[in-house]
Every structure is written in C-alpha cells, then in structure tokens.
Amino acid sequence: MSRIHQHVHVEWRGGTCRVKWWSGEYLENGRKRYESKGGFTDEEEAIQHGLDKMYEIRHGTHVKNRDGATLMSDWLDDWLAGMDHRHLTERGYRSAIETHIRPYFAKQKASVADIDILAYRAFKKHVHGKMKASSARNVMMIFGMILDDAVPRLIKTSPVERTRRRGKFTKKPKERKKDMTPEAVEQLARNARTVFGESGYVFLWTMAATGMRPAELFGLTREYCYPNWPSSDPRAEPDEFERYEEDAERYGKGGDLMPAIRVERQVQYSDSELQFFPPKYDSHRALVVPPFLAEMLEGLLSSHGHNWVFPAMQGGSLGAVNFDYRYWRPIADGAKKRTGPRTRKARPAIPPVPSFAGKRLYLVRHGHKAWLDEDGHSKFAVESRMGHEVPGVEGLYSSVTVPMERAIMKTMQERWDGLQERLSREKS
Structure with missing residues (x-):
C-alpha cells in the first residue's frame, strides 16, 4: 500500500486497485474511520476519486457509504x-x-x-x-x-423535477358557485329536516349563519353551545383564565350578553375511533349568533337528551356516518319518496335545491363568507369568524370588538327577517 495523500490511500489487489479515504470520524478505539471504493484499473482515477470525497467531506456534501445504502x-x-x-x-x-x-x-x-x-x-x-x-x-x-429531506445525509441532491412555468399563463379552473340565497338555505334546511329531523334543520341554518366547518359542527357538544356556553365551559386550560373571564362578561343569555357558540374542537377518525382534535389551524373562536338562531339552538337542545348538539339519525355524532352520501346528497340533490314494507324509514319526496345540486356541503360555509362581505363587515372580523389567520400588521393590531359582533348579529338577523317576510307574502 502506498501513501498518496495524508488521508487518501490506494492499494492494488490483482488487476484492480482500491482507494481509501478518511471519513472525518473516529472509531471507538480512537483510530480513524475510513471509507473505500474498489474496482479501479487506473491509479490516478482512484486517487482523484478519493480526493473528491475528501472535498465533499470538507464542504458538508459527502454521503457516507453506509448512509447511501439506506433502503x-x-x-x-x-x-x-x-x-x-x-x-x-x-x-x-x-x-x-x-x-x-x-x-x-x-x-x-x-x-x-x-x-x-x-x-x-x-x-x-x-x-x-x-x-x-x-x-x-x-x-x-x-x-x-x-x-x-434525504439531502444531504443520504443523497447529494434531490432528483425531484421542479415545474417551471414557461410561455403563456393559464389560469387554473375555479369551482363554479352560485350566490347563496336565504331561500336556498331554507329549502336545504327543510330537506335536512326530512332526512334527519329538527337537528337537520337547525344544523343547516347554523352553518349558514356562522360559517362553521362541517367537522366543527359534527363535534359541537352542549357545553360549547348557546344557551349553555360560556357558563358551562369546562375551563380545561388554567392559563386561559383571562379569556374565560372575558367570555363570561361578553357572551351568554340575558341582559346585554350576546348569544354565541364556542368553536373549541372538531371530530375526526384516528385509529378507527372518532376522536376530538383542535379545530383546523388551531382556529379556536367564539361565534356570535343572531336571535333567530339562538332561539333555534335553545329549542333543539331542550328537545333531545344527546350530548351532541346535532345528533345523527341513530343518536350518535354526524362525524361517525358517511354524511356526504347518506345525508347531504339527498338534501342537496333531492330524492324520491320512500315507502313500502321493506323501507327502513319512510319519507316523502325531497325536492332538489338547484344552486347546490351536485355541489359540496362546504359551499354553505363559503356562502356565509359571501354574506359577510356583502354586508360590508371589516376584513379582520370576517376572517376571524371564518377561522382564518390574518397576516401582517392588520392581523397584529386588529381585534374583534363588541360593535363588530353586534353588527354581524344584526345583518344575519335581517336576512332571516327578510326571508320570513317574503315567505309570508307568498302564502297570502
């Protein structure tokens, strides 16, 4: 074996040579740890390979032999x-x-x-x-x-091909949405009542008037819903005592308090079991509700003994059923009348709601955002209500005030009152 460089060596065995280079590490006995590669027929080529490896080690781009072989x-x-x-x-x-x-x-x-x-x-x-x-x-x-993430320990560079935009810009297709009218929400709510009772009617109006995400509604329980909240709040976080006190001064039933729902969690499946998780983006928030919805929620909770505010047909959480298929599709698309001895639950025909037929339930949440924008509420109040983080200076300095919340309650109530007037005129 001949010494070629302080940390690079070559040795010939038969018709090929092997190059060894110091890995920059030491064995437990204090001796240097070397790596090697064989099969060279040209000694200069072998030496250069070893020097290249030393260069990579000095510049932090070297992939060790054992790491490179990781399956x-x-x-x-x-x-x-x-x-x-x-x-x-x-x-x-x-x-x-x-x-x-x-x-x-x-x-x-x-x-x-x-x-x-x-x-x-x-x-x-x-x-x-x-x-x-x-x-x-x-x-x-x-x-x-x-x-x-395998770079640089396991591979020197990632083979991932990055998409480079060239030529004329092509706009991505956007989901087509129709304006959400109170009449459309009312028909959805009536259809939902046909599918799963009064719980369905109030569920649809709660989503339309608060913009809550489906999984947040599925996981809403009595202690976080009007008229129980905030006096029924479990107060599970001792460090949040200031928030609890402010909620008690701001929300509730009676006097100058505003009726509200607390979005504290959502339900999702994990390990084949329905479990509670924080809301998306940790968007814990209090949502004021207009008087008509407060009355609905109070009546609904007094009508059943379930802990879930919106129980499914069998009494459990809506998060435990295939809501889109079993509930939402007949609500939005309509369904034929169900009768006969083999029918588990008879029900009348359900009329389709054209603006939501074939569309997602989530568009009801989108419709709430459009209502808030139409009514001219502040961007910060709107985004906070939707559970979005407001970036920049606006997000840092702004806050949702009581007048902002009362304005939202007022415009939501006005939409309901206008609907009731139009429906009354149609009957007369």
Missing part, C-alpha cells in the same frame, strides 16, 4: 417517525406512503441512493397510470418532500 423502506420509517403535523395531514401522508410509495420501492429493494432522475420519472409514470391526476400530484408532492 427506501427504512428511510420511510424514519421520515414518518419525524412527522409533526396535524392529524388529518399526517393521516394523508401516511396513507400515500403505505398505499403507493412503500410497496413500489419495497418490491425493488431500492436504496435511497438508487432513486435518480430516471427512477423518479418511472415512479411518476406508475402513479399517474393508477389514479386520477389530482391524487397522483398529491402522492408526488409527498414523495418529493421525502427525497428533499
């Missing part, structure tokens, strides 16, 4: 263990990995270093051939994050 399956385990996201995000990432990414690369027994640009493109082609474009893009987005 993709093992790296996926490490990546999943290091996730720190909200429940739904983690569930989505884990599903994409276990359903699409891991099986593909486990079959090939591929290491992370094996995934070059050609392997990346092959996987992309495989994914796009198995699912619709939006789902495939989501899988590739997650796969890209996994490969990006």
Whole structure:
C-alpha cells in the first residue's frame, strides 16, 4: 500500500486497485474511520476519486457509504417517525406512503441512493397510470418532500423535477358557485329536516349563519353551545383564565350578553375511533349568533337528551356516518319518496335545491363568507369568524370588538327577517 495523500490511500489487489479515504470520524478505539471504493484499473482515477470525497467531506456534501445504502423502506420509517403535523395531514401522508410509495420501492429493494432522475420519472409514470391526476400530484408532492429531506445525509441532491412555468399563463379552473340565497338555505334546511329531523334543520341554518366547518359542527357538544356556553365551559386550560373571564362578561343569555357558540374542537377518525382534535389551524373562536338562531339552538337542545348538539339519525355524532352520501346528497340533490314494507324509514319526496345540486356541503360555509362581505363587515372580523389567520400588521393590531359582533348579529338577523317576510307574502 502506498501513501498518496495524508488521508487518501490506494492499494492494488490483482488487476484492480482500491482507494481509501478518511471519513472525518473516529472509531471507538480512537483510530480513524475510513471509507473505500474498489474496482479501479487506473491509479490516478482512484486517487482523484478519493480526493473528491475528501472535498465533499470538507464542504458538508459527502454521503457516507453506509448512509447511501439506506433502503427506501427504512428511510420511510424514519421520515414518518419525524412527522409533526396535524392529524388529518399526517393521516394523508401516511396513507400515500403505505398505499403507493412503500410497496413500489419495497418490491425493488431500492436504496435511497438508487432513486435518480430516471427512477423518479418511472415512479411518476406508475402513479399517474393508477389514479386520477389530482391524487397522483398529491402522492408526488409527498414523495418529493421525502427525497428533499434525504439531502444531504443520504443523497447529494434531490432528483425531484421542479415545474417551471414557461410561455403563456393559464389560469387554473375555479369551482363554479352560485350566490347563496336565504331561500336556498331554507329549502336545504327543510330537506335536512326530512332526512334527519329538527337537528337537520337547525344544523343547516347554523352553518349558514356562522360559517362553521362541517367537522366543527359534527363535534359541537352542549357545553360549547348557546344557551349553555360560556357558563358551562369546562375551563380545561388554567392559563386561559383571562379569556374565560372575558367570555363570561361578553357572551351568554340575558341582559346585554350576546348569544354565541364556542368553536373549541372538531371530530375526526384516528385509529378507527372518532376522536376530538383542535379545530383546523388551531382556529379556536367564539361565534356570535343572531336571535333567530339562538332561539333555534335553545329549542333543539331542550328537545333531545344527546350530548351532541346535532345528533345523527341513530343518536350518535354526524362525524361517525358517511354524511356526504347518506345525508347531504339527498338534501342537496333531492330524492324520491320512500315507502313500502321493506323501507327502513319512510319519507316523502325531497325536492332538489338547484344552486347546490351536485355541489359540496362546504359551499354553505363559503356562502356565509359571501354574506359577510356583502354586508360590508371589516376584513379582520370576517376572517376571524371564518377561522382564518390574518397576516401582517392588520392581523397584529386588529381585534374583534363588541360593535363588530353586534353588527354581524344584526345583518344575519335581517336576512332571516327578510326571508320570513317574503315567505309570508307568498302564502297570502
């Protein structure tokens, strides 16, 4: 073995030579840890390879041999263990990995270093051939994050191809929405009453008049709903004592207090069990409700003994059923009359609501935002009510005041009163 460089050595064995270079680390016995590569037939080429590795080590771009041999399956385990996201995000990432990414690369027994640009493109082609474009893009987005996070320990550079916009700008198609009228909400609410009783009627009007997300409504329980809240608040966070006191001075029943709902949590499935989670984006908030809705909520809670404010047909949480299929579609699209001895629950025909037929339940929340904008409420009050973070100076300095909340109650009540007047004229 001949010494070529202080930390680079070559040795010949048979017709090929091996180069060794110091990894920059020490063994437990204090000796230097070396890495090596064999199969060279040209000594100068071997030396240059060793010097290149030393350069990478000095500049922090070197991938150790043992790290470069890490199997993709093992790296996926490490990546999943290091996730720190909200429940739904983690569930989505884990599903994409276990359903699409891991099986593909486990079959090939591929290491992370094996995934070059050609392997990346092959996987992309495989994914796009198995699912619709939006789902495939989501899988590739997650796969890209996994490969990006492998740099520089497992691979020098990520093989992920970045999309570069060239040529004429093409606007992305936007979901078509029709204006949400009080008449449309009333018909949705009546349809919901036909599907799952008075709970359905109040559910639709609560969503339209508060903009709550579906999972927040599914998880709403008595202690966080008017007329019980805020006096019934469990006050589970001792550090929030100031907020609890302010809520008690501002919201409630009677006097100058404003009726309100507290958005404290939502329900989602985790480990095959319906569980409570913080609302999306940690958007805990108090939502004032107009007098007509306050009366509805009080009447609904006195009519049943369930802890859920809006119980499902069988009494459990709406989050535990396939709401879109079993409830929302007949509410929005209409349904035929159900009768006969084999019918589990007879019900009359349900008329469709044209502006919502074939559309998502979430558009009722969008409609609430449009109502607030039409009525001219401040941007900060609107975004706060929707559970959105307001960026910049406006978000830092602004706050939702009592006059802002009373103005929202007033305009929501006016929409209801106007609807009742129009319906009354139609009857007469």
